[in-house]
Amino acid sequence: MAVFNLTPSDPSTFILMGIPGLDAAHVWISIPFSTFYIIGLLGNFMVLFVVGKEQTLHKPMYLLLCMLALTEISTSTSVVLKALCIFWLNLKVITLSGCLTQMFFFHAGTVMHSAILVTMAFDRYVAICNPLRYATMLTNTRIAKLGLVGLIRGVLFVLPLPLLLSRQPFCANRIIRHTYCDHMAVAKMSCGDITVNRMYGLVIPFVVNGLDLTLIALSYGLIIRAVLRIPSKKAHQKALNTCTAHICVMLMSYPSFFFSTLTHRFGQGIAPHVHIILANLYFLLPTMLNPIVYGVKNKELLEKVGKYTCRMCSPGGH
Numbered sequence: 428m429a430v431f432n433l434t435p436s437d438p439s440t441f442i443l444m445g446i447p448g449l450d451a452a453h454v455w456i457s458i459p460f461s462t463f464y465i466i467g468l469l470g471n472f473m474v475l476f477v478v479g480k481e482q483t484l485h486k487p488m489y490l491l492l493c494m495l496a497l498t499e500i501s502t503s504t505s506v507v508l509k510a511l512c513i514f515w516l517n518l519k520v521i522t523l524s525g526c527l528t529q530m531f532f533f534h535a536g537t538v539m540h541s542a543i544l545v546t547m548a549f550d551r552y553v554a555i556c557n558p559l560r561y562a563t564m565l566t567n568t569r570i571a572k573l574g575l576v577g578l579i580r581g582v583l584f585v586l587p588l589p590l591l592l593s594r595q596p597f598c599a600n601r602i603i604r605h606t607y608c609d610h611m612a613v614a615k616m617s618c619g620d621i622t623v624n625r626m627y628g629l630v631i632p633f634v635v636n637g638l639d640l641t642l643i644a645l646s647y648g649l650i651i652r653a654v655l656r657i658p659s660k661k662a663h664q665k666a667l668n669t670c671t672a673h674i675c676v677m678l679m680s681y682p683s684f685f686f687s688t689l690t691h692r693f694g695q696g697i698a699p700h701v702h703i704i705l706a707n708l709y710f711l712l713p714t715m716l717n718p719i720v721y722g723v724k725n726k727e728l729l730e731k732v733g734k735y736t737c738r739m740c741s742p743g744g745h
Contacts, residue, residue: 470718502536542577
C-alpha cells in the first residue's frame, strides 16, 4: 500500500481504544466476538470447499455464494483481528498506513458485498421471470465478469477515502474511540478541513448503496408482478421461497450498515459503546449467519455439506 505514503505524518500512530466505557469487560466481550468470527470462517470456508469440490454446484447461484463468502471472510478479518488484539493483548497502537489500509479493505469489502447482493437479486429475477432463458443469460463467465465489475467499482469508489485522509494534518490527540479505523472516526482526528471527507463519506452509502437498493427493489417489484400472474398458489410459494434466503441476507446487512454510517454523523445521543458494538456486529453477524441461512434454505447445498461433514467425522475419512 505504498500509495498511502503521501505525507510526512506517515510514521505517526493512532490509539484504538476498543469499546470506551467497557474496558474492564473487553475479555468477556471478546468471547462472543471470537465465537461469531470462528463460526463465520468455518461456515464460509465450508461453502467455498463444497462448491469447489462438487461439479454439480458449478452454477451461477453457487458462484455468487462463493463471492459472498470471500467478501465476508476478508471484510470481517480486516476488522476482527485488530479488535481481538485490543481485547486480549491490549495492543491499541496502529500506524497511519495500517489504519488507512484497514479502512480501505473493509469499506471496499462493504461496497463489493452490496454489488453481490444486487447480482443475486438479478439472478432471482431471471430465474423466476425468464426461467427458459436463465441458462443463456446467466452463465458462469457472465457472473464472474459481474463480480469483477463489482470489485473494480469497490476499489474505485473507496480508494479516495484513505487518499484524502492521508493528506490531512492530524492533531496531537490521536485517540480513536473505536475498535477499528472507521473513515469518519479517523477524519475527526484531523486538525484540517474535513468538509470534502464528510461529503465523500456520504456519497458511498447514499449514492452507491442507494443505487444498489433501488436496483434490488426494482428486481423484486418485477418478481412480485410475475408471481402474482401465476394462478397456482403452490407455484407462488415455490417462487417466493427461492428468494427468502436473499431477503434474509439483505435484512441483516443494509439496516445495520446505514445505522452505523448515520450514527457517526447524526447520532450524538447514542452511547458510544452501543454504536461500536452494533458497528462490529454489522461485520460479524452476516458473516456467521449467511452460510447458515443459505445452507438451510438450499437443499442441494445442504446435502453436499452433510455429505462432506459425514466424511470428515467418520473414523476413516470416507
